[in-house]
Amino acid sequence: MGIQWFPGHMHVTKKAITERVKDIDVVIELLDARLPGSSANPMLAQLTGKRPKLKVLNKQDLADPERTQKWLDWYNSKPDTKAIALDAGETAPTQRLIKACRELAPNRSGMDKPLRVMICGVPNVGKSTLLNTMVGKKAAKTGDEAGITRIEQRINLASDFYLFDTPGMLWPKIIVEKSGYHLAASGAVGRNAYDEEEVALELISSIKGHYHRELAARYKLEDEHNIPTRHDDELLTEIARKRGAVMSGGRVNLQKAAEIVLNDFRSGTIGRVTLETPKKFETWLAEAQAAEAELRRQRAEKNKKRREAEPDFDE
Missing domain, CATH: 3.40.50.300 (P-loop containing nucleotide triphosphate hydrolases)
Known part of the structure; x- marks a missing residue:
């Protein structure tokens, strides 16, 4: 969802x-x-x-x-x-x-x-x-x-x-999954509605390709040119270590690292970043609308079969 x-x-x-x-x-x-x-x-x-x-x-x-x-x-x-x-x-x-x-x-x-x-x-x-x-x-x-x-x-x-x-308003069902994460990353979603670590990982996924130089410069990440192909959790772990988000025993504090990444994005500290292009968004929306249409079709078929299976008490 x-x-x-x-x-x-x-x-x-x-x-x-x-x-x-x-x-x-x-x-x-x-x-x-x-x-x-x-x-x-x-x-x-x-x-x-x-x-x-x-x-x-x-x-x-x-x-x-x-x-x-x-x-x-x-x-x-x-x-x-x-x-x-x-x-x-x-x-x-x-x-x-x-x-x-x-x-x-x-x-x-x-x-x-x-x-x-x-x-x-x-x-x-x-x-x-x-x-x-x-x-x-x-x-x-x-x-x-x-x-x-x-x-x-x-x-x-x-x-x-x-x-x-008018007051700020979202909509009852965000069908484009990427949109939900992007809105949360921007601060448009209440903090009780999402997991910050999950949103930070999705944010890294959205920016590591086109903006790998900005990520490397902000967090002093190593192996800059391989950033687009590295796993998101691996990058978040390195950011945690680079920014001192480390607990006793050398364990990284991914929650703290996630807060750092989200705050840096919201303030523009990472750099001038845009998470989506018109072409990308149109693709996401078309895929989401197709999935919604298929879900409605399945529900209608299920309801039809249930009605057909119900006994007819008028006979």
């Missing part, structure tokens, strides 16, 4: 978005630039329908610039969609966002037809930090724990531009 996290307050957020979207002209979805496919909420796409969408690849300063451009090109090729990249700490992002939204809804302007925009995103994607930068004051709570924001609020970015903020 992989990693799943959809606590009760997210059900409330879903209902709030369902009601709010009826009056919305443009939907901004804030994505993590290091995992732009995995941090895109498929349930949000269903809830918002064909409304114009602005995809904002946030934390671009932590992501691989070449892969960020690939994702921008991919999203900008979609109908009724624009994509831009931002840093959460960018000094003046407001005008860029307003301009992009107005281009998506050119018929909405002036006090008689104000542009109504909703901003959404997975937990811990940097939305609250971005909003605080945009309004020049602390309008939203921030933190490194998933699920900080719990209420909707309206922010007026211009006299005819209303921005509705």
Whole structure:
């Protein structure tokens, strides 16, 4: 099943978005630039329908610039969609966002037809930090724990531009297993919903091929060129030894090593890393959808056989 996290307050957020979207002209979805496919909420796409969408690849300063451009090109090729990249700490992002939204809804302007925009995103994607930068004051709570924001609020970015903020939200079933691990690695999943060592191993698996130089430099790993073919647990063990995560008797503390790797990824200390490309993500999604379809088929067949085996009491 992989990693799943959809606590009760997210059900409330879903209902709030369902009601709010009826009056919305443009939907901004804030994505993590290091995992732009995995941090895109498929349930949000269903809830918002064909409304114009602005995809904002946030934390671009932590992501691989070449892969960020690939994702921008991919999203900008979609109908009724624009994509831009931002840093959460960018000094003046407001005008860029307003301009992009107005281009998506050119018929909405002036006090008689104000542009109504909703901003959404997975937990811990940097939305609250971005909003605080945009309004020049602390309008939203921030933190490194998933699920900080719990209420909707309206922010007026211009006299005819209303921005509705929503709490961070995942979706009930993450069918792409890689996405669950990537979301957990980014901090979008509550800490009680995953094993840190398991997530760290999956993170190493995702970055050791394309970013083996960054791994070697950060943790002073030996035999740099063979890193892509080494086992993930072997690499985590070496990282533990290199970073002093060693217990009595010389035993390595893999839990401590996992925390180090996850914290380094979240802070960008490993380097500018992007875990997925559009082509890779499309492959993962297609495989997951095929597996889900097969599972539904098997369940339907099982239910059919059970009904056929039940006695007919009308005879």
